[in-house]
Amino acid sequence: MERARGGWVYIITNRRDGVLYTGVTGDIARRAFEHRTGAYPGFTRRYGLKLLVWMERYEDIRDAIRREKAIKHWPRAWKVRLIHDTNPDWRDLYEDLA
Template sequence: MSEHRYYVYIMASRSHTLYIGFTSDIEVRVRQHKAGTHEGFSKTYHCTRLVYLERFAFVENAIAREKQLKRWSRTKKLALIESQNPTWLDLSEDWGKPIPLFREPATPTAD
């Protein structure tokens, strides 16, 4: 039996405009936001940086959490992001990039 994963996430623009969403495929959804193919608020306000992410095993819990976060004040949302990601890094920045493999240090050669 496969394990289900559901995500609640926050995308942000450079000016910290926030978009809160829910998905079962975070990598695809983040690519959509970055490419501007996810129509609506996040596209209009250039919310292309993943700044917060939570994973859930049950869809009901993820949906409830998304609704909860959307009801929060902006101040509370900012505090949540900064508690986990104080420098507002794009958490997906390295997704899809090759992972460097471990290399043995070069051995000195005799001259």
């Protein structure tokens, strides 16, 4: 069986300790840019979620999808802790993608 291409799980927000959105993508730079520019209508554009504050890479997109589904069911406090553990200043990681 051929291995599926890689993927990313990410969390974006509008500000430190603000609204959180967890997503999954095969192209984190493109997806983060789409969020920043409000390319698509919906939850993230409505709440101005543009800051990429957490991301995790997977070799197989199916693993990324499983992780995203798990995180979406977590309590908010767990997601905040996940961000604080790797990005305590809630710095926008978009700049790191270039």
